[in-house]
Amino acid sequence: MIHVLKHVESITQHRDRALLELGVASALFELVKAQEVNLYKASQHGEETYLARVTHVGQDGVSYSQSEFDEGGEPLPLHDRPEMIASVEQSQIVRRHDTERNLHIHCFPISIDSRVLGVLEVVCGAPLADDDLGTAEGFLGLYRNYLSLLDYSERDTLTGLLNRKTFDENLSKILGHLLSSQDGDAATAQRRRVQHDEGNHWLAVLDVDHFKRVNDQFGHLYGDEVLLLLARLMLESFRHQDRLFRFGGEEFVVVLRATSEEEVATALERFRNTVENRDFPQVGRVTISIGYTAVHARDSIPDIVGRADEALYFAKENGRNQVCSYELLLGTGKIMPRAAPESEMELF
Numbered sequence: 001m002i003h004v005l006k007h008v009e010s011i012t013q014h015r016d017r018a019l020l021e022l023g024v025a026s027a028l029f030e031l032v033k034a035q036e037v038n039l040y041k042a043s044q045h046g047e048e049t050y051l052a053r054v055t056h057v058g059q060d061g062v063s064y065s066q067s068e069f070d071e072g073g074e075p076l077p078l079h080d081r082p083e084m085i086a087s088v089e090q091s092q093i094v095r096r097h098d099t100e101r102n103l104h105i106h107c108f109p110i111s112i113d114s115r116v117l118g119v120l121e122v123v124c125g126a127p128l129a130d131d132d133l134g135t136a137e138g139f140l141g142l143y144r145n146y147l148s149l150l151d152y153s154e155r156d157t158l159t160g161l162l163n164r165k166t167f168d169e170n171l172s173k174i175l176g177h178l179l180s181s182q183d184g185d186a187a188t189a190q191r192r193r194v195q196h197d198e199g200n201h202w203l204a205v206l207d208v209d210h211f212k213r214v215n216d217q218f219g220h221l222y223g224d225e226v227l228l229l230l231a232r233l234m235l236e237s238f239r240h241q242d243r244l245f246r247f248g249g250e251e252f253v254v255v256l257r258a259t260s261e262e263e264v265a266t267a268l269e270r271f272r273n274t275v276e277n278r279d280f281p282q283v284g285r286v287t288i289s290i291g292y293t294a295v296h297a298r299d300s301i302p303d304i305v306g307r308a309d310e311a312l313y314f315a316k317e318n319g320r321n322q323v324c325s326y327e328l329l330l331g332t333g334k335i336m337p338r339a340a341p342e343s344e345m346e347l348f
């Protein structure tokens with residue numbers, strides 16, 4: 001009992017998803033004497049659901065993805081693993097005997113508010129006894145509750161998008177990853193490049209045009225409705241690995257991964273066009289302006305946001321309802337380079 005409580009204490013001291021997940025997997029690995037425990041996260045690509053392994057605890061060691069932006073191992077099409085399909089679709093624990101390896105695989109669905117978030121896989125030499133099944137379910141319940149709390153503190157209450165606090169944390173993690181893949185040894189850098197082969201990171205700031213007029217003409221409630229609908233359109237338009245934030249007011253931020261500037265420009269232009277052609281209830285036509293920039297390893301967060309803001313400011317000053325790239329504006333001489341900090345301070 002004391003042993004179990006120690007695990008609970010260690011799990012609940014984390015405010016970081018990856019550490020929380022690692023804590024749950026390690027606790028189960030030890031308590032039910034598993035051969036390995038894996039946590040898979042579900043994601044949707046079109047019609048197909050994929051599972052990516054984000055946490056692994058086994059006799060060969062421990063591994064986990066360190067960032068929201070690190071998708072972990074290669075996504076696994078769900079149809080390759082029938083026990084996982086059954087677990088996700090029927091939302092119940094499914095057990096399979098892998099006769100080749102003589103292992104018993106137990107799949108526990110992880111869902112919150114009937115949304116399937118993933119699967120916890122517990123691999124053992126023998127089927128789990130009722131007591132151990134109870135332990136696993138208990139830890140899953142703890143994990144789910146804790147995840148809901150984390151989710152609540154990370155989201156903007158009006159739109160449900162990620163909030164400003166989460167933005168700083170996420171972007172710091174990305175910069176940390178970029179730096180370590182630049183500075184690390186060649187093998188690590190190569191592995192990270194493979195993991196990140198979906199391209200570089202870009203940051204876009206989106207702002208509703210003349211939003212004050214919407215509030216003044218239709219009232220604050222309709223203004224809020226516009227923000228809510230806009231957030232929904234963002235969720236529909238951008239890809240699952242792009243991160244969407246509400247920065248406050250009528251300003252939104254998207255952190256995207258793309259292989260080229262054209263790809264980012266196309267995604268943002270498509271979204272601008274979607275908004276322009278949408279009929280917002282009562283309010284009618286709404287447009288947005290967007291500024292974006294590339295994210296580099298040695299960037300600071302204020303610098304990145306400052307560059308995207310400068311491109312946004314240019315879009316606003318030059319007719320609104322358009323997408324502007326900081327780098328393109330700079331390259332064509334439409335804006336001046338931003339002043340470098342006067343001196344670099346070192347703090348000890």
Ligand SMILES: Nc1nc2c(ncn2[C@@H]2O[C@H](COP(=O)(O)OP(=O)(O)OP(=O)(O)O)[C@@H](O)[C@H]2O)c(=O)[nH]1
Pocket residue numbers: 207208209210211212213215219220221222223224227248249250316320
């Ligand atoms: N309804 C609603 N309005 C908000 C919220 N947060 C900020 N606002 C309003 O958003 C408006 C922002 O106006 P401005 O920054 O002047 O810009 P704008 O009218 O959008 O004009 P441009 O950005 O120059 O195109 C203000 O009227 C704020 O009161 C919110 O959560 N809900």
